[in-house]
Amino acid sequence: MSDGKKTIVVKLGTSVLTGGSFTLDKAHMVELVRQCAQLKKKGHKIILVSSGAVAAGKEHLHLSCDLSNVNNKQMLAAVGQSHLIHTWQTLFNLYGMHVGQMLLTRADLDDRERYLNARDTLKALIKHDIVPIINENDAVATQEIKVGDNDNLSALAAILAKADKLLLLTDQPGLFTADPRANPDAKLISLVDKIDANLKALAGGSSTHLGTGGMATKLQAADIACRAGVEVIIAAGHKENVIVDAALEKDVGTRFLATASVTESRKQWLMAGPPASGELILDEGAVRAMKHSGSSLLAKGLSDVLGEFERGAMVKLCDQNGAQIARGICRYSSSDLAQIKGQHSEQINQLLGYDYGAVVIHRDDLVLFGGLT
Numbered sequence: 001m002s003d004g005k006k007t008i009v010v011k012l013g014t015s016v017l018t019g020g021s022f023t024l025d026k027a028h029m030v031e032l033v034r035q036c037a038q039l040k041k042k043g044h045k046i047i048l049v050s051s052g053a054v055a056a057g058k059e060h061l062h063l064s065c066d067l068s069n070v071n072n073k074q075m076l077a078a079v080g081q082s083h084l085i086h087t088w089q090t091l092f093n094l095y096g097m098h099v100g101q102m103l104l105t106r107a108d109l110d111d112r113e114r115y116l117n118a119r120d121t122l123k124a125l126i127k128h129d130i131v132p133i134i135n136e137n138d139a140v141a142t143q144e145i146k147v148g149d150n151d152n153l154s155a156l157a158a159i160l161a162k163a164d165k166l167l168l169l170t171d172q173p174g175l176f177t178a179d180p181r182a183n184p185d186a187k188l189i190s191l192v193d194k195i196d197a198n199l200k201a202l203a204g205g206s207s208t209h210l211g212t213g214g215m216a217t218k219l220q221a222a223d224i225a226c227r228a229g230v231e232v233i234i235a236a237g238h239k240e241n242v243i244v245d246a247a248l249e250k251d252v253g254t255r256f257l258a259t260a261s262v263t264e265s266r267k268q269w270l271m272a273g274p275p276a277s278g279e280l281i282l283d284e285g286a287v288r289a290m291k292h293s294g295s296s297l298l299a300k301g302l303s304d305v306l307g308e309f310e311r312g313a314m315v316k317l318c319d320q321n322g323a324q325i326a327r328g329i330c331r332y333s334s335s336d337l338a339q340i341k342g343q344h345s346e347q348i349n350q351l352l353g354y355d356y357g358a359v360v361i362h363r364d365d366l367v368l369f370g371g372l373t
């Protein structure tokens with residue numbers, strides 16, 4: 001956001017939510033919610049990526065089962081997730097705030113249509129000041145379709161939400177020169193401008209049974225987010241006022257500088273992205289609006305649709321002579337577009353019986369060849 005209001009993804013590890021025990025630390029969760037409410041009052045938007053389902057399941061079932069067994073963990077997560085979200089809901093309600101649960105897997109983010117759906121839901125929640133609370137859909141996530149850890153999931157969520165900042169909260173004050181549990185002399189690294197193999201070699205795994213990945217997955221997440229233009233901070237979830245301080249640019253934990261701007265990285269991705277599955281032919285007014293006004297593409301400006309494609313497909317945008325002027329991700333399938341081309345946005349719902357919003361391709365999802373003139 002350019003008005004000083006930020007969108008911040010806060011990832012809360014099991015270690016933060018349990019304080020190292022086998023139960024949710026509700027007193028500390030209230031304190032985290034208080035900080036989120038304080039930021040919301042100032043106009044910032046918060047998205048939580050909350051671990052803790054497995055821990056909450058363990059707390060409620062009182063079963064001593066082998067946590068290295070995937071089915072056991074899935075069962076605990078299925079039981080724990082409802083307790084976890086109920087706890088968050090109750091705590092945020094104390095501050096008059098609503099929450100919305102989003103359980104995702106990698107399959108939801110890899111498939112382009114599902115990606116757009118997830119992004120639209122996330123946007124809608126944020127727009128209505130509802131706090132999205134994201135976790136992996138552990139109960140159904142098999143090895144093939146899961147992200148695997150919430151550090152990486154939070155980086156993907158930050159990109160999905162076009163966040164300004166990703167805050168990874170854990171049980172250590174940040175990234176150390178070695179795992180501080182095993183090396184008491186390890187030193188905190190306060191600033192990282194490049195994540196390379198040497199840095200990755202410092203990061204070890206988790207030594208708890210409930211956490212996943214340790215510092216290694218936090219560095220993977222930081223790498224993904226920084227390359228996409230999102231600044232990352234790893235800090236202690238129990239440090240006083242940590243969420244507020246990190247949001248207000250005070251020095252906390254380890255700060256990783258973004259290595260590209262969001263626009264730059266998005267443009268690069270769109271340029272190099274998947275091959276186009278179809279072509280949209282634009283009328284002259286739409287070509288002008290694209291080239292000179294930086295507008296999104298509306299159905300009204302479409303004169304023809306070539307090829308067959310699904311919602312979420314990459315398409316070429318061409319002028320009346322067939323010259324390509326841009327490429328972008330289309331929010332409607334080719335069969336939808338055949339019905340709505342040339343029509344006003346308000347008529348989309350009436351024509352299709354549903355709609356995915358007023359624009360066919362959002363400005364953020366297209367890259368113009370030759371830039372704006």
Ligand SMILES: Nc1ncnc2c1ncn2[C@@H]1O[C@H](COP(=O)(O)OP(=O)(O)O)[C@@H](O)[C@H]1O
Nearest residue numbers: 013014015170176178179202204206211214215
């Ligand atoms: N270089 C390092 N700096 C800090 N912590 C590290 C490092 N290498 C490994 N760790 C371990 O990572 C753990 C945090 O990861 P994890 O247990 O997965 O927590 P969370 O539940 O917060 O994701 C720390 O408790 C620490 O033992």
Ligand SMILES: N[C@@H](CCC(=O)OP(=O)(O)O)C(=O)O
Nearest residue numbers: 014051052053054149150212
């Ligand atoms: N999805 C799991 C957490 C997975 C995970 O990455 O845990 P952590 O390392 O504590 O952030 C759960 O809710 O228990």
